[in-house]
Amino acid sequence: MSEQPLKRPATPMFRQIQDRPGLKEFALGVPGPAKVIGAVLGLVALAAMAGIGYLVVDGRLDGKWYDIRDLGNMIEGLRTWLNDQGVDHRITWIITGTIGGTAILSVLGGWLLIGSWVERRLIAKFQVRVGPNRVGPFGLLQPLADALKLMQKEVIIPRGADRFLYFIPPVLIFIPALLGWGPVPWSEKMAYLDINVGVLYVIAISSIGVLGVFLAGWSSNNHYSLLGAMRTVAMMVSYEIPISISLLSVVLLTSSMQLSEIVAWQSHYHVWMIMLVPFAAFAFLFATTAEINRTPNDIGEAESEIVAGFYTEYSGMKGGLFMAVDLGHAILAGAMMSTFFLGGYTLFGLEEWIPGYLILAAKIGAIYFLFVWLRGTLPRFRLDQLMGFAWKFLIPIGILQVFVVAVQASVFARSEAPALITLGAFAVVNLAITVVTVRFWADKLGYAPSQHATKPVLIKGNTVGGLKAARKIRSGQ
């Protein structure tokens, strides 16, 4: 018997995962010259940062054109420069508007180019697979390949489909994904459409998408599309209410519907809304997941169940547009969540050094990671479970939260104690009320874990499965 190691070890899967080389082995395995160059570059970067820090602290950067703190305020700087040059304010408005619109479109378009890849690789990581890695280096050209494939497909319009109503839905669903970026503040004074009813605008825009979904299901002349559309519309309409109620809690505290004011409030009091109204944040997160039809709430377009739900009959780029809208909505939801509950572009004062839009992008990435985590981990909810959750759980507790927050907001407006103490008290009270109410109400509704299946049996030892493990379980180890 030769002692050569087998090329493919016959160990179970979890040993393969355990023995895979991690980051440390990879870093130590890098060839010598690369290590030297990497070390030199790292030292240079540290020295540059130290130098910039010294200059900033010393005050030598104030007012100079190379003050890096102005990076966060580029549009405002452009506007003041143009006004100093004497340009008519309407032309300034057109120029800054065009630049802002192009920036938003390029963010959205750039995301659509790599979002598919990011999502599939992340889900693969959660499910211990690799994900797309064939099409380009590391599979980076996969979204491009998908787009090209969809573009060259034959556009099949089902017989009996209503031509006029068949072409509207892809456009109508893309409109909320695009217009919703208007009020989002990327930095101070860098919101494209900083209207003073921003919160209501966001809710209104998302209610237009509902009509698009319904017309898509209707005009396909297909019973199953219509069923999928009805279920999706019922879910989207019922989850608009928890969104409105959570945003109502936020608006009560900040007493303004303007998104930049909400972010400024959070920055002024050095608190994030998620610390003050955690139930509203959770309700908003869950309800947004339902609004954008993402797992675990994607019963309307359940990929493994009813082919594609309301957009089954859309082939070619029209169907591709629906899938693109899925991605676009995901980062819009991340932007909304960060703006309302996570402090937006501010980070407890750090936005003076790091441009606000980078901070917001990092937060959007974090929320998107949370969305993909939910998608890769949770099974899908059934429609009646979803509707029951919205109407019987989120809405009553949301309304209770609004009452409590209304009382707190009036106390806050009248109290003379330092704001931090008042807000800390509010946070503690809200958290206590949330925990008590949720436990009590979930128990009443039957969601409490004590009424469900038994705990899973932990299998110790080397075996992962197989006959021995089954015997152990059956003998009640």
Place this chain on the structure above:
Amino acid sequence: MVLGFFALSGITVLSALLVLVARNLLHSLAFLVLSFLGMAGLFITLSADFIAVAQILIYAGSISVLMVFAVMLTPLASRDNGNSLYVIPAALGGLGLASLIGFVAIDTDWDERSTRGLAETDFPATSNVIGDLLLGRYILAFEIASVLLLFALLGAIVLVQERQRTSRSQDEGDA
């Protein structure tokens, strides 16, 4: 501003006309939604920001979906948007009414606040003031409106509930 007003009013009136003459009920519904959006634009030209967004939210977002559901729940009804017997008197009446209103609108000397028309913008942020008025001076109407909404909700539920005697025995186990 002028161009905006004419474009938006053109869209609104044109889509309202198309609601009238469309040959399919759902097409006319789509044009109705378009006219709602045009109206919202006209509200914005009048500096009514809160009402414009509320219009989109309520009309284009909810009432349109309600109407599509109603069309969908009546499958054997004719969806060809046909006209009843009273088409000609109705058309004459409508035309007469519209021209009467138009004549009164153009011919009367409205006592306006300023002669510069839309160019003068003097409105504050309307949502705060609306909130103040709703909970201040017009609170009785506000409470009555909330009771009305409650009754509408209950009424709609009661109206379409199946009575126990005449309901077909369906198994309502699964969703």
Place this chain on the structure above:
Amino acid sequence: MIPEIPALDEITITLAHYLAVSGAVFGIGVVVALSKRNAVAVLMGIELMLNAVNLTLLAFSRFSSAFPAGEEPIAGHVFVVFVLTVAAAEAAIALAMAVLLYQRRETVDLDRVNLMRW
């Protein structure tokens, strides 16, 4: 004879323009509400009429000197909020009745719902 069309920057948009638009939409709504067979189409006409009324209210609130600036010109907006509310409630009830009618008689054709006519 032919009235000259003023150039675009000479036109001042006044109350009359808004009232004319509102009147046109109201007239079209009347025609739709009176001349359609399907109950849902009649409801569409009613919504058009309510929209026209909202536009009238807002136009008066914006332009008329009965509301001097700084002294509650927003009462028109409050009225419009109530009209929106009532319109939504009434649309819900009307559509519920239409569905109920369909369940009883299998038609929403208003020409056939004539049990109480002479």
